[in-house]
Amino acid sequence: xxxxxxxxxxxxxxxxxxxxxxxxxxxxxxxxxxxxxxxxxxxxxxxxxxxxxxxxxxxxxxxxxxxxxxxxxxxxxxxxxxxxxxxxxxxxxxxxxxxxxxxxxxxxxxxxxxxxxxxxxxxxxxxxxxxxxxxxxxxxxxxxxxxxxxxxxxxxxxxxxxxxxxxxxxxxxxxxxxxxxxxxxxxxxxxxxxxxxxxxxxxxxxxxxxxxxxxxxxxxxxxxxxxxxxxxxxxxxxxxxxxxxxxxxxxxxxxxxxxxxxxxxxxxxxxxxxxxxxxxxxxxxxxxxxxxxxxxxxxxxxxxxxxxxxxxxxxxxxxxxxxxxxxxxxxxxxxxxxxxxxxxxxxxxxxxxxxxxxxxxxxxxxxxxxxxxxxxxxxxxxxxxxxxxxxxxxxxxxxxxxxxxxxxxxxxxxxxxxxxxxxxxxxxxxxxxxxx
Numbered sequence: 001x002x003x004x005x006x007x008x009x010x011x012x013x014x015x016x017x018x019x020x021x022x023x024x025x026x027x028x029x030x031x032x033x034x035x036x037x038x039x040x041x042x043x044x045x046x047x048x049x050x051x052x053x054x055x056x057x058x059x060x061x062x063x064x065x066x067x068x069x070x071x072x073x074x075x076x077x078x079x080x081x082x083x084x085x086x087x088x089x090x091x092x093x094x095x096x097x098x099x100x101x102x103x104x105x106x107x108x109x110x111x112x113x114x115x116x117x118x119x120x121x122x123x124x125x126x127x128x129x130x131x132x133x134x135x136x137x138x139x140x141x142x143x144x145x146x147x148x149x150x151x152x153x154x155x156x157x158x159x160x161x162x163x164x165x166x167x168x169x170x171x172x173x174x175x176x177x178x179x180x181x182x183x184x185x186x187x188x189x190x191x192x193x194x195x196x197x198x199x200x201x202x203x204x205x206x207x208x209x210x211x212x213x214x215x216x217x218x219x220x221x222x223x224x225x226x227x228x229x230x231x232x233x234x235x236x237x238x239x240x241x242x243x244x245x246x247x248x249x250x251x252x253x254x255x256x257x258x259x260x261x262x263x264x265x266x267x268x269x270x271x272x273x274x275x276x277x278x279x280x281x282x283x284x285x286x287x288x289x290x291x292x293x294x295x296x297x298x299x300x301x302x303x304x305x306x307x308x309x310x311x312x313x314x315x316x317x318x319x320x321x322x323x324x325x326x327x328x329x330x331x332x333x334x335x336x337x338x339x340x341x342x343x344x345x346x347x348x349x350x351x352x353x354x355x356x357x358x359x360x361x362x363x364x365x366x367x368x369x370x371x372x373x374x375x376x377x378x379x380x381x382x383x384x385x386x387x388x389x390x391x392x393x394x395x396x397x398x399x400x401x402x403x404x405x406x407x408x409x410x411x412x413x414x415x416x417x418x419x420x421x422x423x424x425x426x427x428x429x430x431x432x433x434x435x436x
Contacts, residue, residue: 008061015063016041054344070290070347071095072354076102077110078234078369085370086351087286092398094282097377098370104245105236111372113234113365119165120230120334122197122223124182124205130215132171135180138212139169146207153199162187164200182208185229190360192293192336197223225297226304227332232361234369235328236376243325248384256320258383263327266314273314276375277306280315280329283374287367288333291355292341292348298333298367305332316375329372335363399427409434 010018016038024034041064046052056062073085073095085102087095105111128135147164154163163186170181182204186197201221208216243252250258266276281299288295306312319326337360341348352358355366396417400410409431416430 012056012063015061019063051346058341058344068289073098073102073370075099075106076366076369076373077106078366079112080110083356083366084354085287085366086290086354087283087370088289089282089286091282094286094374097381098283098373101373101377101380105373105376108236108238108242111234111236111369113232113369115361115364116231116233116330117229118361118364119185119187120193120197120223120227122184122186122201122221124184124201124208124221125219126180126182126205126208127178127217127219128180128212128215129178130212132173135212136169136171139182142211143167146204149207150200150203153196153203157188157191157193157196160189162189162191162193167204188336188360190337191339192334192360194223195339225300225334227301227334228305228308229332230334230364231330231332232364232368233328233330234365234372235326236372237324237326240320240323240325248380250384255383256325259325259327259379260318260320262379262383263314263316263318266316270312273306273312276314276316276378277303279378280331280371280375284331284333284367284371287363287370288335290348290351291335291337291363292345292351293335293363298335301332301334316372327372327376329368329375331368331371333364333367335360335367337363396422396427399424400431403428403431405431 004018007015007018020034020037020041023037024032044064044067046055046065052065055065068088068090071087071089073087076083076085085098087098089095147167150164157163165185165187167182167184170183172179172181182201184197184201184204186193186200188196198221201223205218205221209218240252240256243255248255263276266273281295281302284298284302285295288298302315303312306315315331316327316329318328336342337352337358342352343349352363355363358366396414397410399422400413405413412434413427413430417427420426
């Protein structure tokens with residue numbers, strides 16, 4: 001495979017032709033047809049040219065669109081309001097599991113949530129080779145002047161009730177020679193605020209360079225995606241006897257005890273905690289992507305928070321005491337409902353419309369609650385029937401798609417496995433039997 005020069009300067013059509021030719025010439029499968037590759041890529045272009053141009057501008061070197069399923073979870077009761085929650089996720093059974101969890105808790109008081117705090121963090125990382133005490137005196141003397149110098153950048157955010165909330169000098173010279181930080185906290189209201197925060201930080205970095213001259217070297221100015229002071233809590237609770245449901249298959253006290261123990265295991269064992277929290281993000285990511293937010297930032301923050309005491313642990317907690325069942329999630333996340341893709345992507349905008357145009361704080365509560373609901377659904381399956389029974393039923397259609405089953409074959413196979421355990425080999429064998 002040869003290097004190519006100037007790829008970014010090619011037109012979109014030329015990029016498509018390039019990869020079609022590359023696949024047909026260099027692919028291990030010599031039957032790859034360049035024209036068919038091109039046709040497949042073009043088939044995913046949006047028919048609205050203006051909208052397609054918008055999609056192309058979201059990234060670079062784009063050649064087509066990559067589709068993911070967009071689904072809905074109805075009847076989600078949160079803080080006594082009923083929501084229909086949009087989800088973008090490709091994993092089988094997540095939306096179905098969430099729908100069951102939403103229905104389960106809708107008759108048991110619903111979900112509750114609250115935003116604990118909503119401040120974000122940004123840092124100016126710099127090296128200072130002068131006298132430490134002189135730097136501290138400079139910062140104390142100039143702190144107000146630094147904040148005043150930011151007015152042209154912060155004026156609009158200030159008017160909305162946001163802006164800079166604090167600024168401090170952090171001495172880290174014990175960990176890295178001559179290394180300091182200016183650490184700042186921000187309130188960005190309904191915006192995620194990354195561009196605003198980074199602009200402020202760069203202005204502070206410039207102020208340091210202009211004021212301290214050759215003694216200072218600004219390494220970088222950047223927000224932190226770890227936002228422990230931008231945190232939300234969601235929970236459900238009910239008397240233990242209200243957990244009764246036919247699918248549990250055991251008395252409610254036993255179920256509650258097993259459920260709580262499963263959560264405690266995820267606090268003890270990082271291997272289990274990783275899968276446990278991954279399931280939580282199955283729910284959270286679906287909402288975050290659907291609303292045009294940054295799921296990578298949300299996940300990075302959540303995982304860091306899960307390891308805040310030095311060991312990676314569950315993001316959820318469960319208590320069973322005094323005849324009561326209590327299950328909660330406490331998680332930091334920074335979300336926005338204005339700016340970014342929230343207006344540019346038509347489905348992100350529609351998602352926010354479906355959620356009745358929530359504030360950033362309300363969206364935080366919705367996302368956290370969906371994460372809690374997904375965790376409840378997963379643990380409920382794990383401690384009762386096992387995860388595979390429900391998951392593989394939902395995965396059955398994916399298996400049939402891989403095996404290129406016809407519509408008639410799919411109907412017959414689905415009926416056959418209505419009361420049987422689904423596995424890839426079992427489905428393949430039954431499909432072969434059907435065809436023979």
